[in-house]
Amino acid sequence: MLRRAGPSLRHFLLERNCSAGYSSCSSEAKMSRPVQARRLEGVDKNIWVEFVKLAATYSTVNLGQGFPDFPPPDFLKEEFTRAFSGEKHMLHQYTRAFGHPPLVKILAQLFGKLLGRDLDPMTNVMVTVGAYQALFCCFQAFVDEGDEVIIIEPFFDCYEPMVKMAGGTPVFIPLRPKAPKDGKLMSSADWKLDPAELASKFSERTKAIVLNSPNNPLGKVFSREELELIADLCVKHDVLCISDEVYEWLVYDGKEHVRIASLRGMWDRTVSIGSAGKTFSVTGWKVGWTVGPNRLLQHIRTVHQNSVYHCATAAQEVVAQGFQREFEHYGKPDSYFVQMPKEMQQKRDQLVQSLVAVGMKPIVPEGTYFLVADISEFKSDVPDVPNSDEPYDSRFAKWMVKNKGLAAIPLSAFYCGPHKNNYNSFIRFCFAKEEATLKAADDILQKWKLEKTTP
Numbered sequence: 001m002l003r004r005a006g007p008s009l010r011h012f013l014l015e016r017n018c019s020a021g022y023s024s025c026s027s028e029a030k031m032s033r034p035v036q037a038r039r040l041e042g043v044d045k046n047i048w049v050e051f052v053k054l055a056a057t058y059s060t061v062n063l064g065q066g067f068p069d070f071p072p073p074d075f076l077k078e079e080f081t082r083a084f085s086g087e088k089h090m091l092h093q094y095t096r097a098f099g100h101p102p103l104v105k106i107l108a109q110l111f112g113k114l115l116g117r118d119l120d121p122m123t124n125v126m127v128t129v130g131a132y133q134a135l136f137c138c139f140q141a142f143v144d145e146g147d148e149v150i151i152i153e154p155f156f157d158c159y160e161p162m163v164k165m166a167g168g169t170p171v172f173i174p175l176r177p178k179a180p181k182d183g184k185l186m187s188s189a190d191w192k193l194d195p196a197e198l199a200s201k202f203s204e205r206t207k208a209i210v211l212n213s214p215n216n217p218l219g220k221v222f223s224r225e226e227l228e229l230i231a232d233l234c235v236k237h238d239v240l241c242i243s244d245e246v247y248e249w250l251v252y253d254g255k256e257h258v259r260i261a262s263l264r265g266m267w268d269r270t271v272s273i274g275s276a277g278k279t280f281s282v283t284g285w286k287v288g289w290t291v292g293p294n295r296l297l298q299h300i301r302t303v304h305q306n307s308v309y310h311c312a313t314a315a316q317e318v319v320a321q322g323f324q325r326e327f328e329h330y331g332k333p334d335s336y337f338v339q340m341p342k343e344m345q346q347k348r349d350q351l352v353q354s355l356v357a358v359g360m361k362p363i364v365p366e367g368t369y370f371l372v373a374d375i376s377e378f379k380s381d382v383p384d385v386p387n388s389d390e391p392y393d394s395r396f397a398k399w400m401v402k403n404k405g406l407a408a409i410p411l412s413a414f415y416c417g418p419h420k421n422n423y424n425s426f427i428r429f430c431f432a433k434e435e436a437t438l439k440a441a442d443d444i445l446q447k448w449k450l451e452k453t454t455p
């Protein structure tokens with residue numbers, strides 16, 4: 001069923017002819033009907049469009065959007081070169097709509113092992129254009145008018161507009177921070193759901209909950225107990241779980257990434273989403289996937305075949321080779337999935353140190369590319385504007401990139417409209433960066449601190 005009709009073809013042709021200046025175009029023929037569909041209202045602004053542009057214009061050090069500035073692993077670069085320069089010329093052509101066979105096969109093998117069940121590559125796995133498209137397909141496939149979708153705040157911002165575009169209503173539940181008593185730095189683990197509050201959000205209208213662990217922006221890695229709480233509620237209320245696990249390999253301090261689909265009663269109601277971009281430090285390739293039971297994936301396939309249809313073959317081939325290599329090295333010291341989190345943990349610690357030294361209080365993340373820091377000590381530099389529509393952290397981040405050349409993302413971007421001022425003195429930094437980039441950020445912060453303290 002086509003859910004939403006746009007302007008008719010006749011209207012489209014008239015408008016195109018008018019804008020091209022065709023002489024047959026009279027003023028009566030101009031389109032007067034509004035072209036904007038209702039579901040685009042209120043979802044037209046996008047934080048990344050705005051902040052990526054600001055970073056490109058003003059930043060000397062960009063710790064804003066989440067992408068590494070270091071190269072992907074050598075084995076992946078070699079596969080990339082082989083795919084493009086070798087005799088595999090069919091990689092330049094279409095492949096299977098729901099995923100290049102070598103990729104779905106190895107994903108089924110790997111996730112089958114991780115989830116402890118046999119997966120059929122053709123029906124339990126589907127490849128998407130990044131995790132972003134996987135999310136979009138899920139909301140389009142499962143959410144309808146009147147459905148509610150529970151979203152845990154702070155959240156990766158696209159969940160809200162995607163739910164709305166599908167006709168659903170987002171219902172928000174916050175992670176609430178509890179300050180550590182002993183003067184220690186706060187950890188992302190100190191941000192927790194209130195079990196009673198979470199239970200109160202489930203109703204007959206609840207179709208799905210979106211889980212993102214490890215969480216962007218906080219870096220929180222949900223514990224097994226926390227996931228069991230969510231799982232029990234899903235089972236009790238017969239609710240789906242859309243589990244965004246793009247940072248599944250980026251977990252620090254020996255923490256465990258628990259896949260909610262592996263918990264009792266959850267396989268049948270969970271779609272797990274992953275990203276080669278975050279797995280292999282190749283965010284520009286935009287290869288993602290969904291893993292789940294066929295009864296759910298069949299609907300995702302329908303959305304995919306009627307929208308994107310197919311993802312770039314060569315990128316899928318290289319990612320397949322990358323996974324093949326990791327499957328063979330699983331758990332071994334030279335595995336990228338073992339080395340990468342170690343390196344990232346060091347980068348995290350380096351940025352934590354820089355921030356602590358200047359008085360921006362970091363919330364130490366247990367996973368992801370990101371670290372959220374409290375900027376209260378720096379408020380004197382960017383005075384508050386009472387009754388401003390824009391949250392304080394957003395004005396601060398804009399001021400910082402324009403005046404200090406350092407790009408970050410305001411935490412309010414990860415809250416829904418009415419909650420944007422709940423935690424508005426925090427900004428998010430991406431630490432998936434070269435040593436030199438983190439050092440350059442440190443130089444900016446040190447200089448800034450010096451200027452603040454020198455009369």
Ligand code: IK2
Pocket residue numbers: 064065066067129130131132133156212216244246274275276277278283286287288
């Ligand atoms: N889900 C989450 C939680 C993500 O963080 C991302 C990647 N976007 O992050 C950019 C940022 O926050 O700065 C995605 C999904 C999308 O992944 P992909 O790039 O594979 O489409």
